[in-house]
Amino acid sequence: MSPEDSTMQDPPGERSIAAAEATRLEAAAETADGTVAPPAVPAAHQSGDLGDDRSRQSALRQMLSSNAMVSVLSVLLALIVGGILIAATDEEVGETASYFFSRPGDMLSAAWSAAAGAYAALFQGAFFNFGADSVQRFFYPLTQTLTVATPLILAGLGVAVAFRTGLFNIGAQGQIIIGAAMAAWVGFAVHLPVGLHLLLVIIAGMLGGAIWAGIAGILKARTGAHEVIVTIMLNYVAINLVLFLLSTPAFQRPGSSNPISPQLDANAMFPPLLGSGFRLHWGFVLAVLATVFIWWLMNRSTIGFELKAVGANPSAARNAGISTTKGYVVVMLIAGALSGLAGVAQVAGTEKVLTSGVAASFGFDAITVALLGRSSPWGTFAAGLLFGAFRAGGVTMQTNTGTSIDIVLVVQSLIVLFIAAPPLVRSLFRIPPPGAFKTTGKRSSKNPKTAGGAA
Amino acid sequence: MKLELKGITKRFGALVANDHIDLVVEPGQVHSLLGENGAGKSTLMNVLYGLYEPTEGEILVDDRPVTFNGPSDAMAAGIGMVHQHFMLVPVFTVAENVALGNETTKLAGMLNLEQTKRRIREISDQYGFDVDPDAVVEDLPVGVQQRVEIIKALIRDAEVLILDEPTAVLTPRETDELLGIMRQLTEDGKSVVFISHKLREVKAVSDVITVIRRGKVVGSADPSASTTELASLMVGRSVSLNLNKAPATPGEETFVVENLTIASATGPALLDGVSFGIRRGEILAVAGVQGNGQTELTEAIMGLQDHVTGSIRLDGEELVGRRTRDIINSGVGFVPEDRNVDGLVGTFSVAENLVLNRYDQAPFARGVSLRPAVIEANAAEKITEFDIRTQSAATAAGTLSGGNQQKVVMARELSRPLQLFIASQPTRGVDVGSIEFLHRRIISERDVGTPVMIVSTELDEVLELADRIAVLYGGRLMGIVPADTSRDVLGQMMAGMSADEATAQHTDSKGGAK
Secondary structure, rough: OHHHHHHHOOOOOOHHHHHHHHHHHHHHHHHOOOOOOOOOOOOOOHHHHHHHHHHHHHHHHHHHHHHHHHHHHHHHHHHHHHHHHHHHHHHHHHHHHHHOOOHHHHHHHHHHHHHHHHHHHHHHOHHHOOOOOHHHHHHHHHHHHHHHHHHHHHHHHHHHHHOOOOOOOOOOHHHHHHHHHHHHHHHHHHHOOOOOOHEEEEHHHHHHHHHHHHHHHHHHHHHHHOOOHHHHHHHHHHHHHHHOOOOOOHHHOOOOOOOOOOOOOHOOOOOOOOOOOOOEEHHHEEEEEEHHHHHHHHEEEHHHHHHHHHHHHHHHHHHHOOOHHHHHHHHHHHHHHHHHHHHHHHHHHHHHOOOOOOOOOHHHHHHHHHHOOOHHHHHHHHHHHHHHHHHHHHHHHHHHHHHOOOOHHHHHHHHHHHOHHHHHHHHOOOOOOOOOOOHHHHHHHHHOOOEEEEE | OOEEEEEEEEEEOOEEEEEEEEEEEOOOEEEEOOOOOOOHHHHHHHHOOOOOOOEEEEEEOOOOOOOOOOOHHHHOOEEEOOOOOOOOOOOOHHHHHHHHOOOOOOOOHHHHHHHHHHHHHHHHHHHHHOOOOOHHHHHHOOOHHHHHHHHHHHHHHOOOEEEEEEHHHHHHHHHHHHHHHHHHHOOOOEEEEEEEOOOHHHHEEEEEEEEOOOOOOEEEEEOOOOOHHHHHHOOOOOOOOOOOOOOOOOOOEEEEEEEEEEEOOOOOOEEEEEEEOOOOOOEEEEEOOOOOOHHHHOOOOOOOOOEEEEEEEOOOOEOOOOOOHHHHHHOEEOOOOOHHHHHOOOEEEHHOOOHHHHHHHOOOOOEEEEEEEEHHHHHHHHHHOOOOOOOOOOOOOHHHHHHHHHHHHHHHHHHOOOOOOEEEOOOOOOHHHHHHHHHHHHHHHHHHHOOOEEEEHHHHHHHHHHHHHHHHOOOEEEEEOOOOOOOHHHHHHHHOOHHHHHHHHHHHHHHHHH
């Protein structure tokens, strides 16, 4: 028996699970930038029998239950690494680096000013414009952040409730798109009075998302088809379906063959929240209400109790008479409805028309948002605001300092990476692992000792 | 080789896991460490095996102090350890597993397994292990896998063998074989450190018994000491191992199973034509070696199995084909055999687990809205009633000790009016102090007139609780016998002999001995 054998002793298999989880999360991180779909392989190897399912769920749970401090520190670390990247790619830093050894101060100050300048611009673009000449302009960036955060929060909640039920809902993107398409159609093709029209648009959007996610839920419940694969594939179906729809006259503007829908009726749209000077609309209020509702659902309702039991221990849930299959379908319907609402916020609030890019990469960012928010409703809300701020501020950063907005995507991806590796963050900041004195004890015995050894 | 631990203390922060423990393991002895779960036995052995560094104290091998920086040092010094959870690669052969970490190679780094196989055969023959070096580990029964672990230690010339709760995973027969192997090893001059909380085994095999409680050695005992004495020493207060239950006063037969069969997609039926009945106020214990259809039987009753044919009737109502939820609501209490997997949601609080199958009924919910205050109050009440040791009702159930987890499950199932109570392995992995308590609760449920079915693989428990005993073998009922049936007869029924045959043979052999 080798020494490695025996050190594996008491968190059985946890390392390998963590490793598998990391691969999967990197896959998710890849998707966060909206370009690459996560490979099906890491998902495929964890499908299958119950035991495997269980270990996967415990790993998921472990990740989600890691303390809030880790989330905060992950963001901090990602910003630091992002700052280093900004500095490293800055032209002035490059020039001063050539004579680093004669005058190191030049390079260091250049690096500092590059990173600090970029982040200052990011902050100004996301929260308050200090150079503003009016109150309205001063607060404008903050309202932009809230506008962008609205679909992120809604779709993030959808991913989060599914997480809590033990399902990886990778399909928020497709659910947003279908929700948006149905909402948009009701918005421009039907003409109804004020109030009723918007209500119908909201219902149509929720229904669209719920149907799309419900397919994955029913397949999972009935046949055991893995929700990760099904939802990923449904994303493609949704994207291409909407592209097709936009090529038909029913969805095009009269007399035009461009893949853009007519603008939604004024009655079908969210009224602006702070007047017409801002893009912020009542959809944000809906996101706040949705967060409150999900908090109640997950913490104070019998439905949430069932869903959480199914997520935390499907076997015990079955023994207690809770139907896991029903739970899977119900949670996917809820998740889809939330993502559909995100779609509604896009077409009936921010974009006002349906295009194939209506969902941007909100569906994939929602996964990151839910992870960062540790799947709690208010955590997801906060994470959605943060990501909204990144996106809104990133634009200003690019225009003001020339730092590419892509750095924001790098920072977002790094956040996921650090969240996926809580031990790394803990060891960097010397945080004791939660509740596990055994691990620390073991680690201390691994400290270098005198090489004296036995005898 | 003589092994001595002197004043070993191991602290984890404020927690003292081992407090100045002295222990001498003489060559040729089985030295048992007896203590409840969490008493510090495993910590002590991990210190000895180089996994933990002791805070204070020293380890002496043949009177010379040694320091172990890791298991490899311990192994080099002649200490081998067999963990409770095996450290084997399931898809490797026995020889590959044994060679792992200690491979001998031929020219150009080619693996030389021949030598390892030869040594395995030698050791296997010497101790009668009956292990084939070419067998793939995952195909082997648990008992044989354990012997592979022992071979791994012996092939590295271990003189002291630490066995950490080795019988927890074994059938009674495999346990007896293991105890035999331990005796053989000591006859060979090797010494064995046997960690257990099972009194009967410890008494059967030990030369010396050291009892540990809360990290301290509280005394040593002679193997001839009574189980009651040992239990009291272990728990720290007097324990009554004998329940002295009142005789059953059975009423009408309200629970009837008829010709219950569970088909399996592959191979023979999991349960084959099982019929029995349980009367009000009586305990039927289902005995049998693990994996002979007990799990399927309980799950079939609870509506958790597919492909069930036959009939299960409770108070005249058919249960087969109904949903688990309906069966629970018709008054069936069920304690599943594996509480961590089936009985509890580990991340849920104690309070939530106590209402796991009643969360949506009055008074715990109003409509779809939970009533946290009522759930809390219920938890407070049950925690007191069942003496559940937990920091608070909000503590996650997964962090409780095995005994307290089991009390949570029991409290949940026993706190509503029942028409049938089923408990599978009600005291597995539960400390001695709690066993007595749990047994008494089961009997008091019987005494209020509930039909009770106990499934246990531990014969002691079966004999302790049963009013009648049913034995399952290979998915079939070998017969139902009275509670005073001898262990020998039960043992033979558990090995597949019908009740009549086993009784007849037993009477014969008695007659022959006269």
